Amino acid sequence: MAAKLAFEPGSSTAYHTGDWRSQRPFYHDKWPPCGQTCPASEDIQAWLALASDHQWEAAWHKLVARNPFPATMGRVCYHPCESACNRKHLDSAVNIHAMERHLGDMALAHGWAHQPLTPGRQTQRVAVVGAGPAGLSCAFQLARRGYPVTIFDAATEAGGTLRSGIPDYRLPKSVLAREIGAILALGITLKLNTRIGEAICAETLREEFDAVFLAIGAQRPRLYPGDSSQHSVMSGIDFLHRINQGERPALPKQVAVIGGGNTAIDVARCARRLGAEVTVVCAQNPHGTQLGQPGAEIPSSQQEIRQAEAEGIRIRYRTGVRRLVRSGQHLSGLEVARVDQVHDRHGNFDPKLFEGTEEFLPAGLAIFAIGQEVDWSGLESLTQAPGVVLGGDAAGEHRFAVTAVGSGYQGAMSIIAFLTGIPPLREHHEKAEITFKALNLDYYPKQARRGSETAQQRIDGFDELVTGLADNDAEEEADRCLSCGVCFKCDNCWHFCPDAAVIKKADGYEIDYDYCKGCGICAQECPCGHIDMERLTA
Amino acid sequence: MDKRDAFRHNVLTSGHRACSGCGEAMAARMVTDLIGPDAIYINATGCLQVFTTHNQQTAWQAPWIHSVFANAAAVAAGVEAAMRARGKEMPVVVQAGDGGTFDIGLQCLSGMIERGHDVLFVCYDNEAYMNTGVQRSSSTPHGVRTTTSPPGRLSQGKHHLKKDVISIIAAHHLPYAATATIAYFPDLKAKVEKALGIKGPRFLHVLSPCPLGWAHDSALSVTVSRLAVETGLFPLLELEHGDLTGVMRLAEQKPVQEYLRLQGRFKHLFNTKQGMEEVRHLQALADAHIRHYGLLEADTEWDTRRAMHSARHGRGGYAQVTVSAPREVKNGG
Numbered sequence A: 001m002a003a004k005l006a007f008e009p010g011s012s013t014a015y016h017t018g019d020w021r022s023q024r025p026f027y028h029d030k031w032p033p034c035g036q037t038c039p040a041s042e043d044i045q046a047w048l049a050l051a052s053d054h055q056w057e058a059a060w061h062k063l064v065a066r067n068p069f070p071a072t073m074g075r076v077c078y079h080p081c082e083s084a085c086n087r088k089h090l091d092s093a094v095n096i097h098a099m100e101r102h103l104g105d106m107a108l109a110h111g112w113a114h115q116p117l118t119p120g121r122q123t124q125r126v127a128v129v130g131a132g133p134a135g136l137s138c139a140f141q142l143a144r145r146g147y148p149v150t151i152f153d154a155a156t157e158a159g160g161t162l163r164s165g166i167p168d169y170r171l172p173k174s175v176l177a178r179e180i181g182a183i184l185a186l187g188i189t190l191k192l193n194t195r196i197g198e199a200i201c202a203e204t205l206r207e208e209f210d211a212v213f214l215a216i217g218a219q220r221p222r223l224y225p226g227d228s229s230q231h232s233v234m235s236g237i238d239f240l241h242r243i244n245q246g247e248r249p250a251l252p253k254q255v256a257v258i259g260g261g262n263t264a265i266d267v268a269r270c271a272r273r274l275g276a277e278v279t280v281v282c283a284q285n286p287h288g289t290q291l292g293q294p295g296a297e298i299p300s301s302q303q304e305i306r307q308a309e310a311e312g313i314r315i316r317y318r319t320g321v322r323r324l325v326r327s328g329q330h331l332s333g334l335e336v337a338r339v340d341q342v343h344d345r346h347g348n349f350d351p352k353l354f355e356g357t358e359e360f361l362p363a364g365l366a367i368f369a370i371g372q373e374v375d376w377s378g379l380e381s382l383t384q385a386p387g388v389v390l391g392g393d394a395a396g397e398h399r400f401a402v403t404a405v406g407s408g409y410q411g412a413m414s415i416i417a418f419l420t421g422i423p424p425l426r427e428h429h430e431k432a433e434i435t436f437k438a439l440n441l442d443y444y445p446k447q448a449r450r451g452s453e454t455a456q457q458r459i460d461g462f463d464e465l466v467t468g469l470a471d472n473d474a475e476e477e478a479d480r481c482l483s484c485g486v487c488f489k490c491d492n493c494w495h496f497c498p499d500a501a502v503i504k505k506a507d508g509y510e511i512d513y514d515y516c517k518g519c520g521i522c523a524q525e526c527p528c529g530h531i532d533m534e535r536l537t538a
Numbered sequence B: 001m002d003k004r005d006a007f008r009h010n011v012l013t014s015g016h017r018a019c020s021g022c023g024e025a026m027a028a029r030m031v032t033d034l035i036g037p038d039a040i041y042i043n044a045t046g047c048l049q050v051f052t053t054h055n056q057q058t059a060w061q062a063p064w065i066h067s068v069f070a071n072a073a074a075v076a077a078g079v080e081a082a083m084r085a086r087g088k089e090m091p092v093v094v095q096a097g098d099g100g101t102f103d104i105g106l107q108c109l110s111g112m113i114e115r116g117h118d119v120l121f122v123c124y125d126n127e128a129y130m131n132t133g134v135q136r137s138s139s140t141p142h143g144v145r146t147t148t149s150p151p152g153r154l155s156q157g158k159h160h161l162k163k164d165v166i167s168i169i170a171a172h173h174l175p176y177a178a179t180a181t182i183a184y185f186p187d188l189k190a191k192v193e194k195a196l197g198i199k200g201p202r203f204l205h206v207l208s209p210c211p212l213g214w215a216h217d218s219a220l221s222v223t224v225s226r227l228a229v230e231t232g233l234f235p236l237l238e239l240e241h242g243d244l245t246g247v248m249r250l251a252e253q254k255p256v257q258e259y260l261r262l263q264g265r266f267k268h269l270f271n272t273k274q275g276m277e278e279v280r281h282l283q284a285l286a287d288a289h290i291r292h293y294g295l296l297e298a299d300t301e302w303d304t305r306r307a308m309h310s311a312r313h314g315r316g317g318y319a320q321v322t323v324s325a326p327r328e329v330k331n332g333g
Helices: A033-035 A044-051 A058-066 A072-075 A079-086 A096-110 A133-144 A175-183 A202-208 A236-246 A263-274 A303-308 A403-422 A471-479 A492-496 A521-524 B023-035 B047-052 B073-087 B099-103 B107-113 B165-170 B185-196 B218-230 B258-259 B262-272 B271-292
Strands: A021-026 A126-129 A149-152 A189-191 A210-216 A233-235 A254-258 A278-283 A314-317 A319-327 A329-340 A359-360 A365-368 A389-391 A504-506 A510-513 A531-535 B040-043 B065-068 B092-097 B118-126 B176-181 B202-207 B237-240 B243-246
Touching: A021 A510, A033 A044, A033 A079, A033 A233, A033 A504, A044 A058, A044 A096, A044 A471, A058 A072, A058 A096, A058 B073, A072 A096, A072 A403, A079 A096, A079 A521, A126 A133, A126 A202, A126 B165, A133 A175, A133 A210, A133 A403, A202 A471, A202 B258, A202 B262, A210 B065, A233 A236, A236 A263, A254 A263, A263 A303, A263 A319, A263 B047, A263 B065, A278 A319, A303 A314, A319 A365, A319 B165, A329 A365, A329 A504, A359 B218, A389 A403, A492 A504, A492 A521, A504 B023, A510 B271, A521 A531, A521 B107, B023 B047, B023 B092, B023 B202, B023 B218, B047 B092, B073 B107, B092 B099, B107 B118, B107 B165, B165 B176, B165 B202, B165 B237, B176 B185, B185 B202, B202 B218, B258 B262, B262 B271
Parallel strands: A126 A149, A126 A210, A149 A189, A210 A389, A233 A365, A254 A278, A254 A365, A278 A314, B040 B065, B040 B092, B092 B118, B118 B202, B176 B202
Antiparallel strands: A021 A531, A319 A329, A329 A359, A504 A510, B176 B237, B237 B243
């Protein structure tokens, strides 16, 4: 520091008060908890910031950089981001789920198109097996980067479990179809009715393409082991598949659904819409009763359960099936009993039933939604081959649609790393976390959350239940984002610096360390914890 | 001329010798940047004058003159009359501390207002004589430890109450008088701009915490001034022609202890029974302010929570940054 002598005439700026400093402020972007929690690694804070500036299309582009299904996920995602949102400690979490849907719906209404990241075209060809959320997400990421991609799927239409497993009242087929259309418009080839391992042999596929992404999903239902007769018993995904094909089967008066996942709840709500009285039999406990042990709580999302109960579905918690009660072939009901422990001592799901607590639960149809397995037949040789990446439900991760989208992105990055020989860049992870305590709450008045939590309950049809946000509600909801750890240019540091040592620039602020005395007011009054103080040692 | 910042003039620029975290430097920087460089600033003796003009160096980037302690308002009256005589029109602004306003400068200030001079008088109130080493003034609240009101066996700090200067000023029935503080920039900005739009004598009383004399962490200057308002000890008011025309409503009243506990100048109160009595007395004074000015039920656009809402892309900036020559105005009379 070339400070002049203190007594030369002129401007005081000749005297550098920065010499007095014993601590130093600096701007430091943090990584907000919403984005950390998102299984698809969306930069949620960034797209909410663009939305709050009314740059809707830019917000959508920022969002789809990691998730090309905003309208779909804005309807079906279990939104762990909102559970992590710091705002929940202030009033209630930002309605990120509804905001995502709003952006997705806007894109469909305005016909916004995905943009390729590079103008150049690559020559190495990639095959994607399975046109579900993982496969489409992977194909989308590769196609944006110029790779020619071909997707193979055994079904007659693309979408995977999003199409066959989610009822219309949660996700209208047209929304899914249009989002898939926008992805395919990047120049992706889609080959339907083509089962790899049958129509094309696995080895041929590996030879014809430079890399393969294998996202075949978990399609084979796990069956109830204790009953050899399949009469009046079916699996949850088969049931949903039939409903999603447009079938409306006649059901007996009473239906029992066994399982506690989202599939079980979807099955129960569909059966309710077909006029049955539905009881869900689930081994786990209700939400919020097993603190610190979320594995012992019902896995389906709280919102789904609220809606199911509002529709008149009974849920029997901590209950397991002892046997099916039949008179001849006819199913008269289930013998259920109270569950002792949900997991065995190794942490595996293995409910033990208490003796003497048996009850009879009348049911003319038992639908088992107790999980699915991956059907590897014909593909065994691929799983170990070089240049083949597994993803989605088949990779054995948590089986949520949004996890599949995230694994599609990771798969695409692994494939590019394999094809180019350059390891993928790890982004974000060097950034510090930001907790609620680091925020200055004086600057965030309470604001009511926008959007209806419980939709109007109708059980007479399969029309969509939840409505989207109105435009003005979306604007206000985007403004509720606390922008944890990321500067939103509120000017506080600039206004409050007593030494005019914070300089405002067109795109942010700069600290003039020639004059900063290190008082710490800027860090103290920064609403979002973007400014850190660092002690200086002599 | 320092032109580092494209978005404000920095009428009070860097390199001044105020202590780290000085509330008065912050307040003066805000107020003078809101007024802009096209004004004449008269500064009474006090911290602000001492730390901005040190050994032939000045932190001021606008016309600035130092008067003696007592007569800043009289000097301003003369400047304003001279400008009028020469047919020039530009804001004439006095800046003084609480010593130069409540105590030593009060007579000249009263005279200036009584004669109706077109002057904005800004008092930066840090509640004691800080630059000479923290001596009590008539602005110091009671119970405060200063070097001339030391607490001990017979005393709990200053015996006498803080002078209600805004009522004294308002009794002159001047066009505009207001209180403000650094914690609420949009409120301060609105009041400065309102004052600039009015002709005649105007008075602005800005509470400016002093980390040295109040003995709080230098990072807490803004927080402390916010608590002064939220507890009711320093009500934010607007008075026009002697009548109360606006207040900052309190979204919630905070207990005075939250304010007192942050400051070393009140620390002794929490050690003794007599001290706790003074704490209750300060609480009663805050309650009296709230009742008197209706701070909890006033029908206003702002309240202390809403005024804090920090919006994306800021809550307003400063006066025009381009430095222009003083405007020549044809003398009408």
